[in-house]
Amino acid sequence: MTAAQQVQAEAAVRLDGITKSFAANPVLRGVSLDLRPGEVHVLAGENGAGKSTLIKVLTGIHAPDDGQVVVDGAPVRFAGPGDARRRGLAVIHQELSLVPELTVADNLVLGREPRRRAGRLDRRAARAHAVAALDRVGAAIDPGTRVAELNTGQQQLVEIARALAERPRVLVLDEPTAALSDEEARTLLRIVAELRDEGLGLLYISHRMAEITAIADRVTVLRDGCVAGTMTRDDLSEDRIVTAMVGRVVENLYQHGDRGIPADIRLRVEGLTSAAVRPCSFDVRAGEVVGLAGIVGAGRSELCRLVAGFDRPSGGQVTVDGRVADPSRATAAGIVMLPESRKTQGLFLQMSIGDNVCLGTDLGRRAFGRTSAALRRQAARGYAERMRIKATGLDQRVGELSGGNQQKVLLARCLARRPSVLILDEPTRGVDIGAKADIYELVNEAAAQGVAVVLISSELPEVLGLADRVLVMSGRAIVAELAGTALTEENVIRHATGRTEPLPR
Ligand SMILES: Nc1ncnc2c1ncn2[C@@H]1O[C@H](COP(=O)(O)OP(=O)(O)OP(=O)(O)O)[C@@H](O)[C@H]1O
Ligand SMILES: [Mg+2]
Structure with missing residues (x-):
């Protein structure tokens, strides 16, 4: 047996020259990769590179236009996802599917x-x-x-x-940690490592570089529907992965914008409380970015949802530029929030990118309140280009976009509303490293224009890199405020959890 045959014989499952188009849009162009028992094979690539589509072919959701799926050395044609599951291919999709x-x-x-x-x-x-x-x-x-x-x-x-x-023998995980806190992500990575040691083959999609280098036995990078490179544990590095992904070096990912002298208080939250949050008070000045850190369940999203008027507070008040903001009319007061869950709390999947961006704004509206599709498209185009939203055009339905590109559409809509107070709940969840840099630039730009920004992120480097001040929440209350030299990763973790642990290997 040659070395190549050996690898093929060992593969639990193999993809051979997979090609797939949607309408006239080629998404996968001759992709081959194999997955062995007892390995974690990471699939990396920019938003829209074709990762989710590839695993949908692997798990029987899409039939390939060309190429084949090979299980235990024999080509198979899945009748559907149930068929793939019965052959031991389990998958956890990017969008959760529980009832x-x-x-x-x-x-x-x-x-x-x-x-x-x-x-x-x-x-x-x-x-x-x-x-x-x-x-x-x-x-x-x-x-x-x-x-x-x-x-x-x-x-x-x-x-x-x-x-x-x-009891599958292959488990495919599409961005399983995107929605998790660092602590939960660590737990999940431990489980993944255990399953690998038990002999399961794991195909793992992630945009988090630290976890990719920590967990991967091999990495395959997709770029524009083609394999841009495969690396093994011995020769992989963050730099090599990023370069293969985006074709350029991404420098200075976290760039703190030049915010100038502190301005007046724009957002004031006083004793805001509900069944889910203990009374919280804080201020954000115009042009300031305030981070909210804490583990999942600490109450960060809940607090922000009260500020943004998504949920009803049982006490306390919110003022914007000195005027009390009625909770039922927070948007009118200039408060806009990017919600945590894009599918259930924001996007209209059947509608176009243009309509989603312009929704709830005056964009594309002519005199007498009539809207014009052409005007809307024009207004949305600027945002789509700034954020490099990958789509066939602004008329494409949002439901057809890749996960990361849906997130960009939602953020574009928030900015299009020209808020005074912008609350971002995990703005770069599921977003690739190049797009992250674009989003940070937009956040800095909004702050420079005087917007008061509140940022929730489970990625500590993101909070530390962007925020002027960080409020740490624990047990549904604000327990610490960190700024200047006290604003360190250790301090945030200490206040949020009281302990630190390295990533498992
Ligand atoms: N059902 C569909 N109809 C039309 N186009 C689609 C469909 N599903 C995916 N696409 C297109 O295929 C391309 C690849 O999407 P895919 O979801 O595979 O990307 P991805 O690599 O998983 O990105 P992300 O990191 O953002 O999740 C995108 O340009 C997307 O718009
Ligand atoms: Mg995807």
């Missing part, structure tokens, strides 16, 4: 409910199954909780627990 109205236990046994002899659901067995599945991923979640009540991080763990219950 929010059902409990965790119900979601975990969905489609394979344990039955009593009379055919009725065996509740006790279902619960035991759920407890064991959650235990496998180290999730301290009551199986009786409704999924809608869980935060994104917890939902992600439930999703993984469900995939593992089928």
Whole structure:
């Protein structure tokens, strides 16, 4: 056997010259890669490079136009996702697929409910199954909780627990840590390392460089639907991956803008509280970027949702430029928030990029309130270009865009509203490294124009790199304010959690 044959024989699954187009838009152009048992194979690439499409071909959602999927040395044609699953290919997609109205236990046994002899659901067995599945991923979640009540991080763990219950030999994870805090991401990486050591083949998509270099045995980089390079553990580095991804060196990722002298207080939050947040007070000046740090569940999103009027406070008040902002009319007061979950809290997937950007703004409106599609397109074009949104055109439906590009559309809409106060909840979630740099530039630019910016991010370097001041939340209250020389990663972590741990290997 030659060395090449050896590799092929060992592969649990192989993709051979996969080609796929949507309408006339070629997305994958002859992609080949293999996945061996007991390895973590990272798939990297810019937003829209074709990563999610490739794994949809691998897991039976899309049929390739050309090329083949080879399982155990034999070419297969999947009849659908169920078919791929039965052959041991489990996948966790970028957008979670749990049923929010059902409990965790119900979601975990969905489609394979344990039955009593009379055919009725065996509740006790279902619960035991759920407890064991959650235990496998180290999730301290009551199986009786409704999924809608869980935060994104917890939902992600439930999703993984469900995939593992089928005992797959290949597990594909599409940006599993994008929505997780550093702490939760560490837990997930530990699970991934364990599964690899048990002999599972893992195909892992991520935009987080630190975790890629920590966990990967091999990295394949996709660029514009082609393989731009494959690296092994011994020869991979962050620089090599980024260069293969974007074709240029990304320098000075975190550039603190020149904000000049502090201006007047623009946003004032006084004793704002609800069932989910203890009374919180803070100020943000015009042109200032204030970071909100803390672990998932600390109350950051909840606090911001109160400020932005998404949820009703039970006490306290918000003022913008000295005027009290009525919670039901926060937008009119100039407060705009980029929400945490783009699918459920923001984008209209059936609508075009242009319409999504202009929604709720005066853009594209003629005299007498009539809107013009041409004017809207024109208004949206500037933002689309600034953010390098990858699409066939501004008329493309947002639902057809890649995950990272959807995020850019949502941010474009926030900026298009010309806010006085801009609240960003995880603005670079799922966004590639080049696009991150673009987004940071836009945040700096907004601040330079006098916008008061509040930034929630689970990526500490991002908060430290952009913010003038950082408020640390823990236990649903603000527990520390850090600025100047006190603003260090260690201090933030100490206040947020009280401990630090390195990434596992
Ligand atoms: N159903 C579809 N219809 C039309 N175009 C699509 C469809 N699905 C994906 N595309 C296009 O295919 C390209 C690749 O998308 P894909 O989701 O695979 O990117 P990705 O590498 O996963 O990006 P991200 O990092 O942003 O998630 C994009 O330009 C996208 O617009
Ligand atoms: Mg994707």
